[in-house]
Amino acid sequence: MPQALKVDLGDHAPCDPGFPARAIAHITADEEATAEAPLNLVPFADLKSFFKGSGRGQAPHILWDPFTGTFAQFFPATSRSKAVFDKDGGFRTNRSGKVVIQIEALFFPHCRVNGQVFVKLVDTPCKGWDVLNAWINSWGVPNSWPMGRPTSLSRNTCPAAKWKSQGGWYAHAHVPENDHVDPGSWPSFVSQPHEPTPVGPRFEPFPGTSFFRTGHRSPIIAGMHTRLVAEDCDRYTSDTGIDVWGPGDVRSYAAWQQKLGLEGSAADGVPGRFSWDRLGVPEV
Structure with a gap:
């Protein structure tokens, strides 16, 4: 991903092109906060260091900060990553697809950023989502949720036949062999405009x-x-x-x-x- 900080962990392994291209959506869920006791968001640098170090066995392809639009990439899109449990002899959940791109959004429910508390991922600015969506789509992952776009922290395991036959986006809560309920919510896909988009705010280019x-x-x-x-x-x-x-x-x-x-x-x-x-x- 051109926009991402590169933190290549090595240990690449091929995906299985016999299955359709897919992406898997996660949240880092690194703190347990509540409405009564919100907690500050964990810094992006801490999660990047975690996946680079002791958490390398759970690393996704992309760590995404929806508050700043920053990305870190740990595996190339053509390699499997390690963000979901994969049972020996089972569904090969980390690699069953032409690509199986896994994204961890830096978020947990009731996180606090600059004094504001966010309950769902979709409540955040979701900065960089348009860039991320376009990049994943460029790898042949269709803008569709075979099991429905996630709207709550609940489990809805994908049937075997659908997992094997339908590409697109899956929540961690949909992945066979796993028991997680994240991401809870996810932003809507970004439509590709057919007409020139209205002129928005203009920013200073980098002056060197x-x-x-x-x-x-x-x-x-x-x-x-x-x-x-x-x-x-x-x-x-x-x-x-x-x-x-x-x-x-x-x-x-x-x-x-x-x-x-x-x-x-x-x-x-x-x-x-x-x-x-x-x-x-x-x-x-």
């Missing part, structure tokens, strides 16, 4: 790393400042000179990079194209 030099003044930097504050990445010590690149911008932008799951030199506070495009600085 050399643009961000100490003392450089620009309304683009002021716009970036405003967006970083809105994304709860405010590490500024002053509200003056917001259009001049300085140490506060470096600290705040590094916080944004870390929020996207970037690490090390990729989170040094200097904007790159990946993080800039996801920040969405309005055109000035």
Whole structure:
């Protein structure tokens, strides 16, 4: 997936082209929160590290953050991943399809983000869903739910004949040999427009790393400042000179990079194209 951070775990294995292409939808469900006791969403970087480390035996193809539109990819689409239980000699749930693309949405019911509590995945901004939907569709996975689009945390196991014969999207709650009830809900498919879409908000294109030099003044930097504050990445010590690149911008932008799951030199506070495009600085 071109838009994803690549965290290739190796250990690739082929899928079974004798079955139709499919995708399997999950939520990370990494905390047990309630309406009375909501919990903060676990950082994207933590889940990425988990699947890279101790959770590699449960890793999906794609980890998707529906709040920022960030993705991490652990296996190529043509390999099986390991996100569902697969009984020996059974349905080969992780590989029974031309592709079997598994997506973990970073979400659990009653998670709290920037002070707001979200009960269902569809209540989130679902940022990046259009990109994800289009990419999976490009691998021949039809925009259909053979067992119905999930709307609640309930179990509805797919019959063997349907699993073997019908491609499309399945919830983890539909997969044979498994007992999970996630994802609970999932956004509607993105229709491909047949007419030009209306002009929406316009954003500043990435101006290049050399643009961000100490003392450089620009309304683009002021716009970036405003967006970083809105994304709860405010590490500024002053509200003056917001259009001049300085140490506060470096600290705040590094916080944004870390929020996207970037690490090390990729989170040094200097904007790159990946993080800039996801920040969405309005055109000035």
